[in-house]
Amino acid sequence: MNKQKPIIYVKLHTMPYLLVLLFTLIVTGVFGQGTSIATPIPDSTKSSTLLAPLSKQEVDHLFVLGKLWGFLKYHHPAVTQGKFNWDKELTDIIPAVMATRDKQQRSDSLLAWINRLGDVPACDSCKDSTIKNVALRPDHSWISRAHFSEALINKLIYINTNRIRGDQHYIRFGSEDDIHVAAFEHENSYTSMTYPAAEYRLLALFRYWNIIEYWYPYKYNLGQSWDDILKKFIPLMIAAQNASEYATVVQQLIATIKDSHAVVQSRVITEDIGKYYMPFTVKFIEDKAVIIAITNDSLARRSGIATGDIIESIDGVSISELIRQRRPLISASNNGSFLNILRYTLTRSRKETSELLIRRGKEFKKVVSFNTATRALSKIKPGTFPFERDSSLCRIGDSIGYINLGNLERKDSLKLRALVSSVKGLIIDNRQYPKTQSAGDLIGNAILRPDPVFVKFSSPYPDQPGLFPYSKPTTMGTTGTTGYFPPRIAILINEETQSSIEFQAMVFRKSPGAVLIGSNSAGADGNVALINLPGGIYTYISGLGIYYPDGKETQRVGIIPDIAIKATIKGFLNNKDELLEKAVEYIKTGKSK
CATH class of the missing domain: 2.30.42.10 (PDZ domain)
Incomplete structure (x- = not known):
């Protein structure tokens, strides 16, 4: 496993509209995805002590254990330093916890388990962050509500106070200034277990739940209690009778965060959907x-x-x-x-x-x-209209330029500048994800004056799991070297505008005379972080919070158009791109109605 410190190759303040591409490369490339050290292959055929239906007390035992296991994973120095196979610790401790008859016995069992992890050195300089401008703070009040013994409560408070800072065995950070990008490491996906034993199905639930609990920037915006989700899915995981049912429960769990980045994939899911x-x-x-x-x-x-x-x-x-x-x-x-x-x-x-x-x-x-059973990849996501399919740069009449971000390539730089400098209006089509390396910065440098503020981030704070401070408002770092800016710019967006091209729509909107035309974008702005789950399942989350400088949300809302218009069936049948036609009308007349 490569332990090289992650590198951010482009300064955030000089090229922020490449952040999404950059962060994706860092998370999936520089970090890598390894398995835990000394990880044995578990026996998935071993009979389980967890049988459906669970009693109310059994659900409560597992609920408390799931929260405690995740807390220790990201706070106890012995665990954060990788001294224990934390997956195996969970599967081994489950029978002992389930055998306890009351809350005092449960506390005694959990405390004995924690003590076996070793002493936690005191850290006189370790204090909770005093940062005030934050999007999300950790909530440890559950410790006092879990009916733990006083000795266990004091132990957990001590661990939190003296937790390790910075990179951990299960999570690493790439940082630039006050923005931190997290990647989840050493998370075994147990690909040989298409239908994991009950303990490993619980592991999938606890692993995912605690990643959202401590490392998801939008946990505050789920629209439901995250604790309630854990309680709900414990019996569902135990009740799953086969690989298909297990995969379905995982999909249902991940759907609760309402994040369009959170695609769920596995061999079983592919088979269920159909080949x-x-x-x-x-x-x-x-x-x-x-x-x-x-x-x-x-x-x-x-x-x-x-x-x-x-x-x-x-x-x-x-x-x-x-x-x-x-x-x-x-x-x-x-x-x-x-x-x-x-x-x-x-x-x-x-x-x-x-x-x-x-x-x-x-x-x-x-x-x-x-x-x-076969399909050409080039035909899976065709553009709906001719300009989307066939053009990267072209003219509409003599005075309007058209740029398709989905087809634009970096080799088109000189052509792009020539087009922008010779037209009276410009249409930027943000309805398709780039087919190759993003060239959005080329557009930004061609249409933007230098350094307007357009975004601020919230990112995980490496020294305190669950804390997401806001970054300083970020500028675009554009050069504006053309010396000419089209007086009217129309940016086309719709539900296909997602992730990096949502981010870029925010950038392009800062050009003088620019308007957004279409319908709300996908509402999944920013970068992605990969998560491996038992059963060979993998998924993603949005890893950074993306906000306008005034704190206005983009996640789940989307980028909101200035001129609202949607495609119609009549328009499609007549081969009319109604968003494009509205953009041409705006550029010619300046009218938004």
Whole structure:
């Protein structure tokens, strides 16, 4: 395992609109994802003492243990230094805790366990942060509410006071000034356990729950008690009867944070969704599942399917019912983002054929979709309209420039500057994620005056788990070297505008004369951090809090347009890009209505 100190290669104050790409590279590349030292392969066939249904007392025992296990993981020096296999400590202590008959016995058992970890050296200089400008603070009041003995309470308070600072065995930080980026390390995914034993299903729950408890910047914005979620999912994890049910419970758990970055993937989940692809892609337009592109021409002709068809049902299940069934399984920041995520699994199947009810105009028709196990990656996410599909830089008429952020490449730098300097208005299309390395900074340097403030972050504080101070408001660090700025700039956004391109929309909006046109973006701004879970499951979270300088939220809300307009089915059928047309109208007239 490479123990080199993480490096942030670009100064935050000089190129912040590359933060998302940078942080993704750091989290998934520089840090790496190892397994814990001296990690034995557990026996997943061993019979468990945890059997459904659990009694109320058993749930309470596990609830307290899950919180305590996570607290020690990120606070006790022996654990944070990697001296113990903390996964195994959990699976070993569960039987002892479950055997206790009352809260005093439970406290005695937990205290004896903690004492076996060794002494915690006193740290006279270790104090809780006095930082006042924070988005989120840790809450340890549960320690006094857990009916622990006085000796155990005092022990936990002492551990918190004398906890280790900075990098830990299970988490490391890349830092620049007052911004810290976390990566989760040495988290074994136990890929051989497609259906883990009950203790390891609980490990998945406790691991994920405590990552959110201590390292998620938006924990305050979940809309429900995080403690209640832990209590709810303990019996659900125990009750899962097979690999598919376990994967479903994990998806349901992760969906509770409502973060569109939190994609959940595993071999079992892929098998449940289905290995076959229907020969088309869909998009929700006016809340209808509209076929927007054909991905296999011969199979589509054989199926009698065409672009513009509206899917009413799949294998006898209505689209509205499929939405209801799948909503609890998808972590989405807002409804637009949910439908955008859903559309990619809606056209997957476990069968070589699917029965569809489609609507074409006023006619309803039953067809058979002939599906394929292969699909060209280039056709999975096609642009809905010609400019999205085919252009990176072009002119619309003589005086309007068009830039598609999804297709723009860094080699286009000189062409971009020439275009920007020769037009009276500019359209920046932020509706597609970049296909290659982001070139958003090229646009920023071409359209922005130097150094306007546009964002502030909240980030995990390495010395105090659960604390998220705000950073100082951050400038863009742009050079503005063209010497010319188009008087009117239209930035197109919708539910497909997510992550780095949301961030860049915030940047571009700071250009004089710029407006946002479209609908709310996905509401999952910022970087991502990878999380491994037992059963070969992995997922992500948004690792930094992203805010406007005045503290206004972007997560779950999205970037809000200045001129609101959505695509319509009529417009699509007539090959009209209504957002683009509104942008042209704004640039020509300056009118926002």
